[in-house]
Amino acid sequence: xxxxxxxxxxxxxxxxxxxxxxxxxxxxxxxxxxxxxxxxxxxxxxxxxxxxxxxxxxxxxxxxxxxxxxxxxxxxxxxxxxxxxxxxxxxxxxxxxxxxxxxxxxxxxxxxxxxxxxxxxxxxxxxxxxxxxxxxxxxxxxxxxxxxxxxxxxxxxxxxxxxxxxxxxxxxxxxxxxxxxxxxxxxxxxxxxxxxxxxxxxxxxxxxxxxxxxxxxxxxxxxxxxxxxxxxxxxxxxxxxxxxxxxxxxxxxxxxxxxxxxxx
Amino acid sequence: xxxxxxxxxxxxxxxxxxxxxxxxxxxxxxxxxxxxxxxxxxxxxxxxxxxxxxxxxxxxxxxxxxxxxxxxxxxxxxxxxxxxxxxxxxxxxxxxxxxxxxxxxxxxxxxxxxxxxxxxxxxxxxxxxxxxxxxxxxxxxxxxxxxxxxxxxxxxxxxxxxxxxxxxxxxxxxxxxxxxxxxxxxxxxxxxxxxxxxxxxxxxxxxxxxxxxxxxxxxxxxxxxxxxxxxxxxxxxxxxxxxxxxxxx
Numbered sequence: 370x371x372x373x374x375x376x377x378x379x380x381x382x383x384x385x386x387x388x389x390x391x392x393x394x395x396x397x398x399x400x401x402x403x404x405x406x407x408x409x410x411x412x413x414x415x416x417x418x419x420x421x422x423x424x425x426x427x428x429x430x431x432x433x434x435x436x437x438x439x440x441x442x443x444x445x446x447x448x449x450x451x452x453x454x455x456x457x458x459x460x461x462x463x464x465x466x467x468x469x470x471x472x473x474x475x476x477x478x479x480x481x482x483x484x485x486x487x488x489x490x491x492x493x494x495x496x497x498x499x500x501x502x503x504x505x506x507x508x509x510x511x512x513x514x515x516x517x518x519x520x521x522x523x524x525x526x527x528x529x530x531x532x533x534x535x536x537x538x539x540x541x542x543x544x545x546x547x548x549x550x551x552x553x554x555x556x557x558x559x560x561x562x563x564x565x566x567x568x569x570x571x572x573x574x575x576x577x578x579x580x581x582x583x584x585x586x587x588x589x590x591x592x593x594x595x596x597x598x599x600x601x602x603x604x605x606x607x608x609x610x611x612x613x614x615x616x617x618x619x620x621x622x623x624x625x626x627x628x629x630x631x632x633x
Numbered sequence: 634x635x636x637x638x639x640x641x642x643x644x645x646x647x648x649x650x651x652x653x654x655x656x657x658x659x660x661x662x663x664x665x666x667x668x669x670x671x672x673x674x675x676x677x678x679x680x681x682x683x684x685x686x687x688x689x690x691x692x693x694x695x696x697x698x699x700x701x702x703x704x705x706x707x708x709x710x711x712x713x714x715x716x717x718x719x720x721x722x723x724x725x726x727x728x729x730x731x732x733x734x735x736x737x738x739x740x741x742x743x744x745x746x747x748x749x750x751x752x753x754x755x756x757x758x759x760x761x762x763x764x765x766x767x768x769x770x771x772x773x774x775x776x777x778x779x780x781x782x783x784x785x786x787x788x789x790x791x792x793x794x795x796x797x798x799x800x801x802x803x804x805x806x807x808x809x810x811x812x813x814x815x816x817x818x819x820x821x822x823x824x825x826x827x828x829x830x831x832x833x834x835x836x837x838x839x840x841x842x843x844x845x846x847x848x849x850x851x852x853x854x855x856x857x858x859x860x861x862x863x864x865x866x867x868x869x870x871x872x873x874x875x876x877x878x879x880x881x882x
Binding site for chain 2: 399516524525531570573581582
């Protein structure tokens with residue numbers, strides 16, 4: 370079964386959607402959308418370094434993404450507005466990454482695969498990395514769920530309950546770095562944030578509890594992966610962007626649905 | 634034994650010292666109110682007690698086994714986060730449904746368990762926050778300007794609820810309030826804070842202290858007058874009239 374590249378692609382897409390759903394909910398609730406973007410952009414620098422030192426791209430991009438996330442966490446609230454800081458760091462990391470790659474001969478063509486993803490080229494090895502990473506992310510968030518939720522609602526309430534919100538922030542940061550590293554192959558650096566945010570945003574009008582929203586986001590993300598891949602196959606369109614387009618359409622549909630509900 | 638004891642506490646944000654050498658203690662069952670101008674470190678003091686800010690000097694000692702319930706200043710719930718009142722009250726976990734219903738009833742909002750948090754009115758929201766603080770059956774309730782954003786009637790009934798809770802559970806209350814007439818009539822003890830403890834004592838003692846008058850001016854004489862008017866019928870009549878005109882200001 371795994372010999373079919375479409376089956377491998379679908380499993381890869383489902384794996385990313387699985388990890389991105391609960392994490393994406395926190396990204397939306399905590400208004401960290403741009404933070405996810407910055408982490409993802411930094412990953413291209415990780416890809417360049419991995420190619421240069423011929424180590425695993427997963428490890429390289431995860432290390433740089435993690436470093437980026439930590440730098441942003443430390444620098445935030447020290448004189449610059451958060452969006453300025455993220456804008457500077459994200460785009461300079463991307464630019465430095467692109468320049469660094471150009472120094473390495475023979476890989477210029479491959480770079481497109483990391484910017485836009487190449488889900489159809491996912492190998493068995495990639496699949497095990499994606500699913501391994503996804504399980505770690507979901508287990509991590511599941512384990513810290515209540516503490517994360519309490520810190521997201523209000524930091525002082527968290528302190529009063531004996532929870533350290535800074536530690537929970539670190540948990541999210543680590544989960545984000547793993548997700549970025551895992552998703553690079555599937556949707557690419559430029560569209561990772563879309564997989565985090567769009568399914569969660571689309572799930573919002575359908576949910577009454579945080580847990581419900583995470584589950585709905587997971588289902589929407591997985592369906593988007595399957596339908597998007599099918600559409601890409603039939604219409605001969607790029608696979609990663611097609612998945613994102615399906616998710617975006619779902620977002621539109623649930624938003625309209627909410628509009629109707631408010632009318633009544 | 635004191636429920637909580639603050640010893641020689643200093644708190645600094647960067648180069649700015651917000652609290653210097655503050656000491657206070659809260660005894661079981663009493664209502665202590667902290668008053669002070671904006672930026673006087675009131676909120677920082679409460680945040681130090683719950684462990685949200687680290688003091689640069691001094692310490693906070695909690696009595697052994699003492700449980701603290703905390704009601705924060707107005708809480709913003711992001712519209713993107715769907716959550717019901719009962720799910721909110723269950724956080725961070727290990728709370729029975731019966732306890733949730735009991736706490737909501739104690740706070741005067743027994744029917745809200747299934748409501749969405751983002752759709753509550755200001756008064757309902759503050760009562761839900763109170764319910765959350767009460768769920769752990771606290772010995773000490775900390776309230777940080779819990780009636781901010783409520784109209785006069787709403788805040789009066791909120792304070793009445795606090796008083797009822799204290800009578801029923803016997804918990805002590807340490808609160809920050811801007812509403813001086815409430816402070817003066819409902820507190821056992823008042824602490825006037827302005828970076829340091831200016832003065833403290835019973836409402837009558839604090840209100841007549843020169844440090845307090847320097848901070849709040851003579852306009853607050855009205856608050857004291859109201860207090861005297863309600864609780865002290867022994868004073869002479871001329872004084873009474875005088876107090877009335879001030880209270881009307």
